[in-house]
Structures are given as C-alpha cells and as structure tokens.
Amino acid sequence: SNSWLDVDYGKGLQEFFLKHFKILAIIESKVERWFTDADINTCIVILEKASGERRQRERNDNLVRFAQLLKPLRHFIPPAESAWDRQVARLQAVDALMQLILGKWQHYEDDTIRIFPKRQSELWDEGYDEDKEKYVGSKWGKYLRAPDIFFRVLEKGAGKLVPLKQVASVRFGIKTGANAFFYLTEDEIRHWGIEREFWMHPLSEGELKRLRQTPFWDMLKDACWRDESRQIWLPNYVVKSPRECETILVDPARLKYRVLLIHKPREALSGTRVLTYIEEGERQGHHERPTCAQRQRVYDNWVQADSEDRPPEPTHFGWYDLGYPSRMGVLWQMIHFSRHIVPANAAEVFVDHNLFVVRPTDDHLLAWGSVLNSTLYVLFKELFGRVNLGQGSLKTEGVDIKRLPVPALEHWISYQHELERIMNGYEARNILREIGTQEPDSVTLAAIQPDRRALDRLVMGDILGLTDEEQLAIYQAVVDLVQARLKKAKSVKGKQPRIKGGVNVDQFVQMVLDKVPAAPLGELYRQVQAGEHALVSLPVFRTSPNLVKTLFGYELTDGHQRLEVPNEAQGRYLGAWALLGLYNETPVPADESTLAKLLPELERMAKEAGQVIKQYLGSIVDKKLRDQLGREVRRKAREVVTGQKRT
Numbered sequence: 001s002n003s004w005l006d007v008d009y010g011k012g013l014q015e016f017f018l019k020h021f022k023i024l025a026i027i028e029s030k031v032e033r034w035f036t037d038a039d040i041n042t043c044i045v046i047l048e049k050a051s052g053e054r055r056q057r058e059r060n061d062n063l064v065r066f067a068q069l070l071k072p073l074r075h076f077i078p079p080a081e082s083a084w085d086r087q088v089a090r091l092q093a094v095d096a097l098m099q100l101i102l103g104k105w106q107h108y109e110d111d112t113i114r115i116f117p118k119r120q121s122e123l124w125d126e127g128y129d130e131d132k133e134k135y136v137g138s139k140w141g142k143y144l145r146a147p148d149i150f151f152r153v154l155e156k157g158a159g160k161l162v163p164l165k166q167v168a169s170v171r172f173g174i175k176t177g178a179n180a181f182f183y184l185t186e187d188e189i190r191h192w193g194i195e196r197e198f199w200m201h202p203l204s205e206g207e208l209k210r211l212r213q214t215p216f217w218d219m220l221k222d223a224c225w226r227d228e229s230r231q232i233w234l235p236n237y238v239v240k241s242p243r244e245c246e247t248i249l250v251d252p253a254r255l256k257y258r259v260l261l262i263h264k265p266r267e268a269l270s271g272t273r274v275l276t277y278i279e280e281g282e283r284q285g286h287h288e289r290p291t292c293a294q295r296q297r298v299y300d301n302w303v304q305a306d307s308e309d310r311p312p313e314p315t316h317f318g319w320y321d322l323g324y325p326s327r328m329g330v331l332w333q334m335i336h337f338s339r340h341i342v343p344a345n346a347a348e349v350f351v352d353h354n355l356f357v358v359r360p361t362d363d364h365l366l367a368w369g370s371v372l373n374s375t376l377y378v379l380f381k382e383l384f385g386r387v388n389l390g391q392g393s394l395k396t397e398g399v400d401i402k403r404l405p406v407p408a409l410e411h412w413i414s415y416q417h418e419l420e421r422i423m424n425g426y427e428a429r430n431i432l433r434e435i436g437t438q439e440p441d442s443v444t445l446a447a448i449q450p451d452r453r454a455l456d457r458l459v460m461g462d463i464l465g466l467t468d469e470e471q472l473a474i475y476q477a478v479v480d481l482v483q484a485r486l487k488k489a490k491s492v493k494g495k496q497p498r499i500k501g502g503v504n505v506d507q508f509v510q511m512v513l514d515k516v517p518a519a520p521l522g523e524l525y526r527q528v529q530a531g532e533h534a535l536v537s538l539p540v541f542r543t544s545p546n547l548v549k550t551l552f553g554y555e556l557t558d559g560h561q562r563l564e565v566p567n568e569a570q571g572r573y574l575g576a577w578a579l580l581g582l583y584n585e586t587p588v589p590a591d592e593s594t595l596a597k598l599l600p601e602l603e604r605m606a607k608e609a610g611q612v613i614k615q616y617l618g619s620i621v622d623k624k625l626r627d628q629l630g631r632e633v634r635r636k637a638r639e640v641v642t643g644q645k646r647t
Helices: 008-020 053-061 082-103 120-127 150-158 188-190 205-212 215-221 273-283 290-304 363-371 376-384 398-403 413-423 431-435 448-463 470-489 505-515 516-530 569-579 594-615 623-642
Strands: 021-029 044-049 065-067 113-119 162-164 168-172 198-202 231-233 237-239 257-259 330-333 356-362 406-407 533-538 544-548 551-559 564-565 584-591
Touching: 008 021, 008 044, 008 120, 008 150, 021 053, 021 082, 021 120, 053 120, 065 082, 065 120, 082 113, 113 120, 150 376, 150 470, 168 398, 188 273, 205 215, 215 231, 237 290, 290 623, 330 363, 330 505, 356 398, 363 406, 363 413, 363 448, 376 448, 376 470, 413 448, 431 470, 448 470, 448 594, 505 594, 505 623, 516 584, 516 594, 533 564, 533 569, 544 569, 551 569, 564 569, 569 584, 569 594, 584 594, 594 623
Parallel strands: 021 065
Antiparallel strands: 021 044, 065 113, 162 406, 168 356, 198 231, 330 356, 533 584, 544 551, 551 564
16 A cells, blocks of 8 residues: 555654665556555555665665656556566566666656655655654655646755744644633633633733734733733633634634633642632543643652652643643644635734644744745645545644745845735635636636735745746646545545544443443432432542541542541442542432442442453553543443433
C-alpha cells in the first residue's frame, strides 16, 4: 500500500527507511492500479542498504526521486514473455526506466513521467518535531501527486520562501478537556457567583497600550473593571470555534464565552464560590477526563518531587488549572472545510485548541495574517494537511503548519501597509465562491472576488514574482483539490466509529458491559433508592479504595481521598459501589438489617464486574489507552446502574 507515505501510522516506516537505507526512488502510477484484485493503491520503493553512523552523511546527501508514471506501466516495460530474448528486452526496459529516474537531479516532466528529486536529509528535517524531539512523519505523497504549479512555486520562491517555523512559533490553543466546565457565558458566571479574578485578567501596561490601538477599544473599555488599586481587568474572552472568526481581526464582541483561569492551589480557594463550582465539576466527572486528569498528575508529581529539584511553582495546580495559555499571534484553524481565513488576534483574546496561535518573531500580525490569507495558502494547506478524517474535512496539525513555505520578512515588508489596507474589512467566504467557479477549467482571473484578487496579485505576483498564468494555475489547482476532497466525502455515509489507538471505543465498552451484571446491579441500586435511605457523598477515588479501621470507626481511602464511615458494613457497601466507579450522592439503606441482607449480593456482583473489567483492560498494552478505556467503561457502567447520564 502507498498509504504509509502520508498517514500517521506510516511514520515508523518512513523513519526506518531514512535511518537504514538510501531511498533511491519511490514510484507510483497516476493512471492505473498495478494489482487489479487489491482494494488499495500501491507504490514501488527502491532502497539501498546504508545503515550505521558511518554512512549517515551518505544517506543525508542522497537524492530521493519521487516518480509518478503518467502512462500505464506497459508503456515503459513490456509484459512478461516466455521467450528469452523478450525477457532480456524486458529487463533492459526496466534498466532504462531506472536510468531515466535516477538520472534526474531536478524537477522533470514530460507526457509520460514526472520526477521530483528531494534530498534525504530534507525529508528527515521535514518530519522531525523539535518540540517532541522525535521523528513524527511527513506527507511524502505531495512529491508524487502535487500539481505542477506547486513545484513551480517552490522553484520561483527559492531564496524567498522559508519554513514558517523559522519566522514564527506555533502553539496549541487551550486544551480544556472539558469545555462545558471551563467556557462560560457571563450569565452563567453570575449564576455561580464566580469571583472576577478567575474570569478576568489584569492588563499589563504593554497589553493596555496595544488594545488602545485596536478598533475594539471602545467596546473593550466598557467591559473593563478597575479594582481598588486602580488595576484594570479585562474579561477572558475566548475564541471557541473558527466560525467566530469572520473577519481579518478577531472581534471580541462576537465571542460568547469567557474562559476560567484558576491558577491557585485548592487550599488557597477555601471559602470561594469558584471552589464550589470546582466541586460541582468533580461531581459531574470532569476531573476524570483524560486531559484534566493529566493536569492533576502534573501537580501530584510536582508535590511528590524533591523540593530542591522541582520548579518553584507547578505549571498546573490541579485538573481545574489551565496554566498560562498563548494568545498573541495570528490564528490558523485545525479543521478546514471550504473557508479560508487566518485572522490576526490583535485583541489578544484566549484561543481554543480548535485553532493554533502563530506568533511571528517580528509581531507584524495583520500583515502576516494578510500573507497567509492568500489563495496560495489554500493550495499549501491542501498539500501539507491531512485528509483522512472523513466528512470532507482537512486537518492541519502544528507540525504541518510549521512546514508551510512563507516569504521571509525582507521580501514583503515594503508591502506591509498595502497588505493591511487590502485586507481591512475582509470577511470569510467559501473559497470556491471567491474564485467564482467549482470547475477548474472554468476559472478566470476576471471572475475572482476583487479583494481576494488584489491580495493574491500582491502576494503571488509582486512578492513571489508569479505570472498571471501561474496565478491562474494556482486557482485551478485549488478548485480541483478542494472539490475532490469534498466530493469524495459525499460518497461516504453513516456515523463514523470512535477509534482510539486502533480500538473501537464504543464496541469495546459494550463488549465489556455485556459481561458485567450491570442490569442486576441497577435493580439493586433502585431497590435501595425506593426504600428508606440516607445519601452519602462518595468521593472520586483514583483507584479501588481500601477499608481501614481507625480509632473512631472505619475509613475508605485510596491514599488520596478519604471517607469516614460509621461501621464496617457501610464501608464495604460504599467500597463496592466505588469499585464500579460510582461517586457523588450514593443511597445507603437506613436500616442496618436491610444493609446486611443486600451486602453479600452487592459485593459478589461488584467483584465479578471488577474482574471482568480488569480482564478486558489487561488485553490493552498501551497504559494511556488502557486508562482511557477504563474511564469509558466505568462511566457507562455508572450510567447503566444509576440511570443517570453525565451532562
């Protein structure tokens, strides 16, 4: 299969080839499948073994030839024959094809073949993530399948275009792990009575100066609050969705939500309304979600570390603490359909993980936003992005954005004011409507929206030196790529399964629940509810709690959370429910004889359920995935037993 060229799971094979071989050629056909009975497309890879550090330089200097055959294979190599002289001719044809491919040192194309050489060290650099300090893979397929104009742009841009990572940082937006908890409207904030310091932030002198220069200052100053020390505070506006970005500048007035930033240890929150809100969030299980739980582990590790070795303050004080998110920059969305807009975050609002914060080193935000709004970057994102999500969407991760070729500042700084003028007041539209057609052959420069055409003429023409014919070819390629992606998605119907680490999550959970006595446990739970009972607030235990005898009675504990219980029977009863993942208000029979009667059956079923869950989770090797599936199983079991779905 040729899918390893582009998909995430192919990164291991890419890395193996790069480290141990000279990749001489990768060959693919544009016009046919070579194995008619296979449901996959294939490619030919020609390698020369070159392992070890001694041959690293040889590998690095090697030119990898990406060759796309534009004619059927039989055009180059005659079919197999039994006669010896014909077999010799066939082998000679194979040699001739290889000489043709390996003899090209720069981009070559005729009506039979297209060849694009790429240095092997550049392929390594393209797929290496400096932040993660490992090879994460790259889309090699673009060197086989990209339209001719893509390579023409790279050729004419030589000396002008550099990877975005050289001129800007790319940071994730906020990964809350529980948007319903962290993103609130001001009405919801008032309902909970959350203190200002957790949904507003103090403005530094620099930020205040920058905000006064934006067109939004009149609105923002009305939203500000001044405390007793005369410090000015501004609400934590947050862009939750790319759909809230309709213009070249992010407009705070369009933003519905505020993000909670609670950078304090729990003990410092005693007596506050925000602590009440956090506790409610825990009752709803937000702290169990993977991203939130990871923040809690970071804090727990900091607490347990030697005070001399740890930083003076943790990055997170608990699951509820989002830290200090990046804000200033232009915003590049993660998931794309048919719109293209890269707004400048001049108002420095907070940003959700649906978008990336791209911060140029020179801070010319609006001008950089204008450059990245050019149609050229619709072409680039189609080729550098990932199209395996379904529903016609295109995904760009941080590593993809960092690789985007952009003109270095010195090649466009003289056009800064013109770039900003053209994009002033620009509003996002469907890119196909902006180009004026849905058919590549019907594209004309005259039909393109005036503001888009003016921007592209400046970026593609004046800055990069592309002719009108070359710019027309870019528009045609964009229409072709976008339409192909959207049309392909329409042929696939039905709900897509949740897949994590190759496991169908819903299928796995249902398989476990089919083996667990969930229905009898639910009947027992409702039986207790129907009778005379008391409600005990069961904490969220991270592991199965132990029942420990104390001086004053008994205690359920997992080493982190503790619950005092009056007697052994109630401790065993609550421990059994905790084993199944129950928390919050749990009914306990008021009558001790009723409790004693129910307890053996409850413990038997809880033990059986625990063993089944442990057995199935034990088949999952990856610890992170095992923990995620465990939380999903217990969440669903809790819903079945209590009859209540988590909101």
